[in-house]
Amino acid sequence: MHMEKDGVTKSSSDHNLQAEANDVFSQWNLLLVVLHFHVAFFILLAFPTIFNLLSKLNSNSHKKSPPSPPKRPIIGNLHQLGTLTHHTLQSFAQTYGPLMLLHFGKVSVLVVSNTEAAREVLKTQDHIFCNRPYRKMFDIFWYGSRDVASAPYGHYWRQVKSICVLHLLSAKKVQCFRKVREEEVVVMIEKVMESCSSLVPVNLTDLFSDVTNDIVCRSVIGRRYEGSELRGPMSQLEELLGASVIGDYIPWLDWLGRVNGMYGRAERVAKRLDEFLDEVVDEHVSMRSHDGHGDDVDGERQNDFVDILLGIQRTSSTTDFQIDRTIMKALIMDMFGAGTDTTLAVLEWAMTELLRHPNVMQKLQVEVRSMARDKTHITEEDLSGMSYLKAVIKEILRLHPPSPILIPRESMQDTKVMGYDIAIGTQVLVNAWAISTDPSYWDKPLEFQPERFLRSWMDIKGHDLELVPFGAGRRGCPGIAFAMVVNELVLANIVHQFDWTVPGGVVGEQTLCMSETTGLTVHRKLPLVALASPYM
Numbered sequence: 237m238h239m240e241k242d243g244v245t246k247s248s249s250d251h252n253l254q255a256e257a258n259d260v261f262s263q264w265n266l267l268l269v270v271l272h273f274h275v276a277f278f279i280l281l282a283f284p285t286i287f288n289l290l291s292k293l294n295s296n297s298h299k300k301s302p303p304s305p306p307k308r309p310i311i312g313n314l315h316q317l318g319t320l321t322h323h324t325l326q327s328f329a330q331t332y333g334p335l336m337l338l339h340f341g342k343v344s345v346l347v348v349s350n351t352e353a354a355r356e357v358l359k360t361q362d363h364i365f366c367n368r369p370y371r372k373m374f375d376i377f378w379y380g381s382r383d384v385a386s387a388p389y390g391h392y393w394r395q396v397k398s399i400c401v402l403h404l405l406s407a408k409k410v411q412c413f414r415k416v417r418e419e420e421v422v423v424m425i426e427k428v429m430e431s432c433s434s435l436v437p438v439n440l441t442d443l444f445s446d447v448t449n450d451i452v453c454r455s456v457i458g459r460r461y462e463g464s465e466l467r468g469p470m471s472q473l474e475e476l477l478g479a480s481v482i483g484d485y486i487p488w489l490d491w492l493g494r495v496n497g498m499y500g501r502a503e504r505v506a507k508r509l510d511e512f513l514d515e516v517v518d519e520h521v522s523m524r525s526h527d528g529h530g531d532d533v534d535g536e537r538q539n540d541f542v543d544i545l546l547g548i549q550r551t552s553s554t555t556d557f558q559i560d561r562t563i564m565k566a567l568i569m570d571m572f573g574a575g576t577d578t579t580l581a582v583l584e585w586a587m588t589e590l591l592r593h594p595n596v597m598q599k600l601q602v603e604v605r606s607m608a609r610d611k612t613h614i615t616e617e618d619l620s621g622m623s624y625l626k627a628v629i630k631e632i633l634r635l636h637p638p639s640p641i642l643i644p645r646e647s648m649q650d651t652k653v654m655g656y657d658i659a660i661g662t663q664v665l666v667n668a669w670a671i672s673t674d675p676s677y678w679d680k681p682l683e684f685q686p687e688r689f690l691r692s693w694m695d696i697k698g699h700d701l702e703l704v705p706f707g708a709g710r711r712g713c714p715g716i717a718f719a720m721v722v723n724e725l726v727l728a729n730i731v732h733q734f735d736w737t738v739p740g741g742v743v744g745e746q747t748l749c750m751s752e753t754t755g756l757t758v759h760r761k762l763p764l765v766a767l768a769s770p771y772m
């Protein structure tokens with residue numbers, strides 16, 4: 237009985253144990269099922285991401301990137317650039333080749349340092365590399381990049397560029413501003429005469445800055461630059477454009493620009509410029525209503541650029557969008573920003589090299605003075621026969637390109653360049669200075685020898701990629717004709733009417749300090765000062 241009882245007890249406890257075991261087993265099962273379900277669910281959700289990651293890893297492992305110098309975390313290669321970026325990048329290119337990939341923070345930067353690579357980027361694949369990257373300072377000063385130079389590639393850019401090319405910078409339009417140029421050159425010569433009579437050296441940097449700014453200002457806004465409220469804010473703008481903005485490369489550090497006061501300062505300067513430009517536009521609007529200007533955009537009367545833009549705004553014949561006041565101000569700012577400083581740099585470097593090379597100066601003076609005969613002033617007609625003058629200016633653009641690194645470009649799609657894979661959104665820096673001093677193309681590339689251009693047909697307009705001071709392709713500089721005639725006219729007159737020496741009378745290549753400034757446009761670090769004596 238007991239046994240039975242025991243047996244009963246045993247069998248019932250076995251049964252309980254079995255049931256318990258089954259219970260635990262089924263709980264485990266349930267847990268496992270739930271777990272499996274979760275894992276499966278997770279995999280299902282994460283599948284596209286994992287798949288993308290794997291396929292990206294796989295495809296990246298097949299991609300061939302251009303050679304790169306070692307980089308640091310977060311900043312990449314930013315710390316290696318130094319103050320004279322074109323020199324640093326040229327020396328990198330000697331190790332890593334004419335096409336290298338650098339990293340500025342999180343931005344991949346393709347650096348182009350020889351003609352072959354430039355031909356690929358600026359000619360063969362110009363349609364891919366014709367965007368401009370976003371830059372904070374362009375955004376602040378150029379009304380959210382509504383100008384030509386910094387606007388993203390596309391319909392808007394095409395419209396505004398054609399307005400500038402047709403109505404301000406075409407050969408015909410440049411010809412219309414001839415009177416402005418010749419008058420301003422006379423003013424410049426008078427200033428030098430005054431220095432001669434008071435026996436003080438001439439600050440050529442200031443002299444060239446005044447003449448180039450006055451010519452651009454009168455052509456664009458109908459006012460002289462000298463004495464205007466523009467001088468202060470424009471020199472601050474130049475300084476701000478030369479500074480590096482960390483937020484352009486490491487976006488999560490953008491706040492630094494606010495904290496260190498850089499953005500605030502830029503916004504204040506931009507506001508002053510904006511108020512000035514509003515005043516200029518208002519003045520033109522009221523003048524048009526007073527003397528009843530018609531809408532003859534390209535008429536014989538010498539309109540300045542603002543008149544022309546107001547005419548286009550009224551007729552709207554040229555564009556399928558309305559040119560509002562903001563676009564007008566952005567375009568005016570472009571002409572100031574792109575047109576003045578670059579021309580000044582050419583003149584400054586030209587006189588520097590001429591003072592260091594008296595034999596070249598003499599040869600140039602012989603040419604200019606023989607063309608002038610007894611005339612005091614060289615006019616624009618006289619320029620066409622001056623082949624040595626043109627050779628001197630070309631040699632300056634080769635040895636001292638005002639923008640040694642062209643305005644940055646950006647790729648608009650994935651592509652291949654010289655066998656390397658380049659991803660969409662890669663920034664492109666073309667080192668124009670490295671290209672025009674490349675010893676595999678140029679004999680004695682660092683020597684100033686204008687004669688080399690007497691024997692060559694090489695062009696500076698972007699057709700010959702051994703020399704690209706104005707860039708090339710669709711984003712190439714539209715201001716070549718405007719700039720070249722100013723350079724030639726100013727230089728011819730200044731060497732025709734005066735003989736020049738360096739204070740202290742030292743002659744030769746060591747005469748003048750050749751240090752360069754940093755920034756988009758590269759100038760002499762020290763102002764150029766020289767003594768003039770009248771020739772006639």
Ligand code: HEM
Nearest residue numbers: 384385574575578579639643706707708711712713715719
């Ligand atoms: C010696 C004088 C000058 C030099 C060396 C120069 C150089 C340059 C360079 C290197 C570029 C970028 C080209 C590229 O990305 O391929 C450029 C663009 C530009 N330049 Fe000039 N420039 C000069 C004078 C002027 C003048 C006088 C004006 C107008 C008054 C001007 C207006 C422009 C504009 C609007 C752009 C932007 C074009 C675009 O993005 O489509 N430049 N210039």
